[in-house]
Amino acid sequence: MQHPTNDYFKEVFHTHYPSVRRKLVALVRDEAIAEDLAQEVFLRLYRNPPEEPKVIGAWLHRVLTRIGYDYLNKQARERKLQEKQEQYMQTTEQLSASNEQTFIRQLDQEEVRDWLDQLSxxxxxxxxxxxxxxxxxxxxEQLQVNPPLVGTxxxxxTAKLKRHAEARTHT
Structure with a gap:
């Protein structure tokens, strides 16, 4: 088929648009997206019409199916990419948080060791x-003292350790 005339294209558009749109809505489950995809189908028809005018319905169905599935595949790829990015960000945050926590824990341990060194x-x-x-x-048994004395x-x-800790944090 040669390039369609404006009148012929308008006739085909008005005849087939409702069914193309309806099929796309059923496929992508979003009316606004289906509208955009239907416009893409008719844009392809205008730019590259089928050779036989009799097969226009089948041609439109094949093109709308391909466009709809291309859209769905693109959405799935974007979702997977977004999930990977979110997973990467969570992992990165956990690593940096755990690195920070490890560093703080090391500082705390060094501080506690210093306080313990102040004790007998x-x-x-x-x-x-x-x-x-x-x-x-x-x-x-380890300290070679009577068991009742261990609590005291x-x-x-513990009280001495607290005093050392308070003295260090206030200075």
Whole structure:
């Protein structure tokens, strides 16, 4: 078929547009997008019409199907890309947050070590054993003290540690 005349094109457009639009709405499930895609179908018809005017309905159906699926594939690719980007951003945020947390934890540990160094050997050992999961009986055995004294020893060591921490943070 040669390039369609304006009258012929208008006739084909008015005849087939409603069904082309309806099929596209059913395919892409969005009326505004279907309108745009229907315009693309008729633009292709105007630019590159089929050889046989009798097959215009089938030609339109084939083109609208191809355009609709191309649109859906593009949307799926964009969704996957967006999901990958979001996943990358979350991973990056988690890594940077965990790096920051690790650094802060290291600073805190260094600070606590400094405070522990201010304590006597017995107080430092008692606290380290307790926070390592040792029971009072095990701590008493390690420090060679009577088991009833372990609670008092831990309370005094904790109070001294707090005082050292407060003194360091206020200076």
């Amino acid at each position: 050997e017995r107080d430092r050992s008692a606290l380290l054993l307790r926070y390592s999961g040792y029971s009072y009986a095990e701590i008493a 020893l831990l309370n005094r060591a």
